[in-house]
Amino acid sequence: MNSMTGQANTVNLQGNKACALGAVAAGCRFFAGYPITPSSEIAENLAKELPAVGGVFLQMEDEIASMAATLGASMGGIKAMTATSGPGFSLKQENLGYGMGAEIPCVVVNVMRGGPSTGLPTRPAQGDIMQTRWGTHGDHPVIVLAPGSVEEIYQQTARAFALSEKLRTPVIVLFDESLGHLVETVALPDVADYEKTVRKWATGKPEDYKPYHGDADGVPPMARPGDGFRVHTSGLTVAENGFPTQKPHEVDALMKRLLGKVALNNDLIESFEAVECKDAEVVIVALGVVGRAARKAVKELREAGIKAGLFRPVTLWPFPTESFRKQTAKARHIIVAEMNAGQLIHEIAEVKTGKQKVTGLNRYDGVPISPVDIKKTVKEVLGHE
Numbered sequence: 001m002n003s004m005t006g007q008a009n010t011v012n013l014q015g016n017k018a019c020a021l022g023a024v025a026a027g028c029r030f031f032a033g034y035p036i037t038p039s040s041e042i043a044e045n046l047a048k049e050l051p052a053v054g055g056v057f058l059q060m061e062d063e064i065a066s067m068a069a070t071l072g073a074s075m076g077g078i079k080a081m082t083a084t085s086g087p088g089f090s091l092k093q094e095n096l097g098y099g100m101g102a103e104i105p106c107v108v109v110n111v112m113r114g115g116p117s118t119g120l121p122t123r124p125a126q127g128d129i130m131q132t133r134w135g136t137h138g139d140h141p142v143i144v145l146a147p148g149s150v151e152e153i154y155q156q157t158a159r160a161f162a163l164s165e166k167l168r169t170p171v172i173v174l175f176d177e178s179l180g181h182l183v184e185t186v187a188l189p190d191v192a193d194y195e196k197t198v199r200k201w202a203t204g205k206p207e208d209y210k211p212y213h214g215d216a217d218g219v220p221p222m223a224r225p226g227d228g229f230r231v232h233t234s235g236l237t238v239a240e241n242g243f244p245t246q247k248p249h250e251v252d253a254l255m256k257r258l259l260g261k262v263a264l265n266n267d268l269i270e271s272f273e274a275v276e277c278k279d280a281e282v283v284i285v286a287l288g289v290v291g292r293a294a295r296k297a298v299k300e301l302r303e304a305g306i307k308a309g310l311f312r313p314v315t316l317w318p319f320p321t322e323s324f325r326k327q328t329a330k331a332r333h334i335i336v337a338e339m340n341a342g343q344l345i346h347e348i349a350e351v352k353t354g355k356q357k358v359t360g361l362n363r364y365d366g367v368p369i370s371p372v373d374i375k376k377t378v379k380e381v382l383g384h385e
Contacts, residue, residue, distance in 0.1 A: 010187045015150045015179045016041035018186070019109055020049055022157035023081055025188075027195045028107070029055035030080040032069035034062055034088065037121040038177040039111035042083040063088035067095035067108070074099075074106045075233065077224050079161050079198075083109035085177075086128060087118060089135070096170060097136030098235045103212070103220065103258070105164040105199055107157070109173045111180040112288075114366050123366030124177035126288060126339040130346075132172050133317045139255060141262040143269055144172045144317040146287045150184040156314065158191035163269060165199045167261055168219050174316060176339065178289035178368055202229045211242040212254065218261030262318060270323065271314040276302060277327040280309030282378050285324075285348055286337040287312055290369045294337060297374035308378055321351045328356065333381045337361040337369050357381070 013021075019042050023031075031046045043059070050057045056073070060066040066082045073080040084092060089110045099106060112128050114120025132144045143163055147156040157173050164171040200221040202209050211231045214220045223229035236244035237251050245251060262269065273291070275298055277283055286294040291312040301308040311327050313320055328334060334356045336345040345360045352358060361377045363369050378384075 010185060012183055012185050013150050013154075014041060014183045015153045015175065015181060016111065017045045018150045018154040019083070019157045019173070019180075020045035021188070022154035022191065023107065023161065024049050024053060024055070025154075025191050025195060026079065026158035026161035027198075028079045028081050028161060029053065030070070030073040030078050031056070031082065032058040032060050032066045032073070032080075033082045033084065034060055034066050036063075036085045036088045038113055038180050039083045039085045039109065041180070042109060042111070063091035064095065067092040067099075070106050070108075071095060071099050071104045074104050075225075079105070079165065081107040081109065081161075083111070085111050085113050085121075086115045089128060089131065093136045097138065097140060099170040100136065100140040100142070101138075101235055101237075101258075102233050103168040104170065105168050106170050107160045107164055107173060108170055109157070112174065112176045114364070120366045122177070124289060124339060124368055125364065125366065126176055126290070127343070127364070128174065129316065129338070129340065129343040132174055139259060141169055141259055142172070142317050143167070143169065143262065143315070144174055145271075146174045146314060146316040147179070148273070148288060148291045148312060148314070149186075150179070150182055151186040151189065152314070153179065154186070155189050155191065158194040162194040162197035165197050166219070166268070167265055168199060168222060169262075176288045202227065206230065210240040212238055213240040214257045214261065218257050218264045266318065269315055269318065270320045272320045272323055273310070273312040273314060274323075274327045275310040275312075276307075277309035277311060278330070279307055280328070280331050281307040282333040282335060282382060283309045283311050283328045283331045284335045284337055284374060284378070285311050285313075285344065286369075287316060287344075290337050290339060293369055293371045294374055297371040297378070300371065301375055301378055306378065306382065306384070319347055319351065324351060325353055329353065331356055334358045335361055335374070335377055335381060337374055337377075339363050339369060
């Protein structure tokens with residue numbers, strides 16, 4: 001389980017502002033975006049913070065251009081990000097897929113709101129869970145981090161940059177409106193190690209450079225502009241030399257490496273919180289603001305003599321399957337509490353050990369799931385009055 005330690009001055013901080021500050025602390029020096037509720041405060045804060053550290057803030061004409069500009073800045077050699085909410089995240093998908101295929105590091109923040117379409121712009125939801133995994137077309141790697149507090153938003157945003165740079169891929173940070181607008185008193189963690197993490201740059205003779213030849217970790221070194229390494233970047237499927245190919249053995253090799261680089265680095269990527277799971281009869285799976293409600297529900301259920309636990313994936317994708325199985329090994333019931341019609345429950349039903357009964361607890365009316373909702377469902381599945 002990955003964590004960062006360290007203390008700084010205690011501050012009152014809004015979740016969206018913590019996201020902006022975490023990005024700057026991790027070395028972000030470029031942001032392109034377009035205002036959209038409930039993520040707009042991220043852009044507003046970066047408009048102030050980035051120029052102060054020599055960075056660049058651009059308000060683009062739409063979310064499509066925002067994603068393209070973010071990728072372009074990253075290809076220019078700097079840490080770059082964009083932020084949005086549901087409708088804007090939908091617009092980003094084609095260029096996000098380009099970034100995954102061309103292996104361009106960047107961070108994309110999605111502050112979830114109710115949907116579909118324009119939906120509930122000012123209300124929380126968790127309807128983008130599966131979109132973050134399968135939103136763009138084709139088979140592709142994906143890393144999605146789902147923080148559960150203001151402090152964790154700061155930390156996981158910084159961590160997203162480190163993972164993106166190290167693995168040469170876009171990384172998504174996903175949280176709901178409740179957390180984005182929540183103000184908490186926090187001691188900001190030390191993220192210096194994340195700031196120091198930068199992508200591998202090409203070295204050696206330029207004539208020998210193959211831009212899509214992966215090292216042992218599956219990640220190819222990237223050419224820094226001006227260093228003399230020639231690169232052809234394309235959204236088409238490419239051979240190791242960077243030029244398009246349809247040769248089956250070259251396509252197969254690329255896809256295996258592209259997908260495999262995430263699996264090869266799972267120990268670096270995986271992060272989760274497990275509360276009272278070891279002897280739990282029922283385990284609640286939840287993230288974001290629902291994870292906070294579940295933590296309180298578990299405490300109160302334990303006080304009432306009911307063996308309940310919480311499993312909260314901080315790394316949502318790739319889902320921490322083996323850790324989940326280990327933590328829920330003794331449970332008879334799993335309750336998946338999520339603010340949608342049922343998305344994460346499909347993954348849980350797939351990865352569970354086979355003996356547990358999986359029950360969904362869902363709300364999609366713009367009101368967060370409460371500890372009372374969770375305790376009621378736990379008692380129902382256990383047959384308690």
